[in-house]
Amino acid sequence: MDLCFLKNLQGRATTRSLVASITQAVDAGLLSAGEKLPSSREIAQFTGTSRTTVVRAFDELIARGYLTGRKGQATYISNTPCEPALLSFEPPMDLKPATFSGTLPIDLLPIKEWQKCLVHQCSKLTANQFTSDTVQELRALKQAICGFLRRTEGILCTPSNVVVFTGTAHAMQSLARLTVNEGMACENKGSAAFELFQKHGALVSELSIDSAGARIDAMGTAAMGLKWLYVTPTGSRPSGITLSDARRYELIEWARMHSGTIIENATGTEFQYAAKSSPSLFAQDRSNSVIYHRSLTGLLHPLVNLEFMVIPDRLLEKFHASCPELITPPLIEHLALTDFINDGFLEKHIRSAWKVLRRRRQMLIFALKQRFDCKAEISSSHAGTQIVVRFDNQWTKESIVKAAKIAGLPLSENDLFCADSPNCISEFIIDFSAMDEASTEQKIQVLAAEWTQS
Structure with a gap:
């Protein structure tokens, strides 16, 4: 070739x-x-x-x-x-900031700790570790994930419930196979997840969202025909909205009463800024009705490209029947990751990154309020690495995007991420994860100056 x-x-x-x-x-x-x-x-x-x-x-x-x-x-x-556009959503290049893929900036990565785990595993690697049983089962890694979830989320599970994937596309395609020809409701009609489930044959409806999160009650009688819900309870992108306690109860009750299943996308779990962190739906559920899906790629890329799910007992047989061939991560990567989790480096990394991100978020919000006052309305999101801003409507979208480019501000139009939603008009997303405190004030100052001139 x-x-x-x-x-x-x-x-x-x-x-x-x-x-x-x-x-x-x-x-x-x-x-x-x-x-x-x-x-x-x-x-x-x-x-x-x-x-x-x-x-x-x-x-x-x-x-x-x-x-x-x-x-x-x-x-x-x-x-x-498969069609690539349905598997991974990429905003147009002229509007796409470096961190919109959901990964942390390089300066926040635990490179030394990861290097330590790699060196340790390479130094004791033997030929026996390449046996198919060891590679396929990933027992030690799954056990480490169970311990991590128990300590940080209050989730109780066994290694047999944990499934490991080599990236987002692999994980999402496996989920899509579960939902073929069954009724499903999914947040954000313009999202890649919505289109992927639809492409693979699920009968997908849009699950509406307001300031308290996903609304199953808004589905009316249609909710009775659903078998699946796909939701992001904490830090729903890009809005950052966190599901309220009342809405969490409604979703879990819907699943219990209708023998339905909730797919919980745990995006944003690590970075919550409210006084009280929200628990996972999986930990709250008592009817084996929640699949917990979480990415380590967003936390550790490019060091690690791995995601995992916790599958409830009642769905294990169906899951393995629909996904008989699972791709395993490289041997050294999963062995090093096992050490990384067991030695407490993952939790230390999350705490360290959270402190930096909280400062960067506070600095950005302060600078916007100082320079724009009532001319910019900031969403009340308390999770994730982005904020949503609505600027005064006398400023056109084109002029805002142009000014952001001049200022070097990682800004994008919100309607790129939630198509066909009227609430997205004139809203913009700013990713603050890579915005160090020293440059944030300067960038917002330039943005405000451009706005004044226009």
Whole structure:
């Protein structure tokens, strides 16, 4: 196979760029269905990157449906590739700030601690650890995840309930297979999750949201025909809204009374800024009706690309029947992550990042109020790494985006993330995760100056 479509990646290939180049080549017809790909080692040599980087790209492409193959065998272009736009949402490049993927900035990563765990595992690695039983079961990692959830979320589970995934696409596609031909309600009609479930055959309706979170009561009689709810109880992106106690009770009661299942997207769990943190739905549920889905990628990327779910006992058989072939993470990565969790580094990292993010959030809100006063309305969100701002409507969208570019402010239009919602008009998202305190005031000052001139 001619690898010319990867030529522009030589010397600078990453997992993300490899995934993008291969999907583009498939979509453009440069790679045909059934065509055999060169080995990961050959591609690594051609692009000048590590084999691990290529393997991770292959894993994600297999999860997306672009490639087929198993470890130790050849990899081929799939006969039925999925549409990339339905698997991962990317805002237009001219509006996309660096951290809108949901990952933390590099300055907050626990690089030394991760390096320590890697070195420790590499120093004692033996051939016996490569047995299929050890790799497939991931027993130690699952046990470490159970301990982490028990300490931090009050979630009680066993390793048999924990399923590990190599990234968001892999995890979401597995969830989508569960919901085929069944009624489902999902937040934000314009979200990638909504479109993915719909693409895979779920009968999806929009679950409306207000200041107290998702509203199952707004579904009316339609709620009786639902089998699934997909919700983000804490820090729903991009609004940052946290589900109220009353709404949590309503959702759990709906699941109990109608034998339904709630898929709890635990995004935002780590970074809550209210005086009282909200518990997970899984910990509150007593009827085995909640699937808990959480990403470690957002906390540790590019060190780790891993997500996990806790599947209730009553759904384990159905889950494994619909997802018989699960892709396992690289051996060294999952062994190092096991140490990272057991040694307390993950919890230490979350606490450290939370302190920095809280300061950055406070600084941004203070600067906006100081420079814009009543000309900018800030949402009352108390979780996540973004805030939603509504500027005075005498300032056009175009002028706001232009001024933000001049100021170097990571701002994007809210309607990019929640299409067809009238509440998104004139709202903007500002990601504060990478905004250090020293530059925030200056950027908002420039933004205000541009606004005055316009």
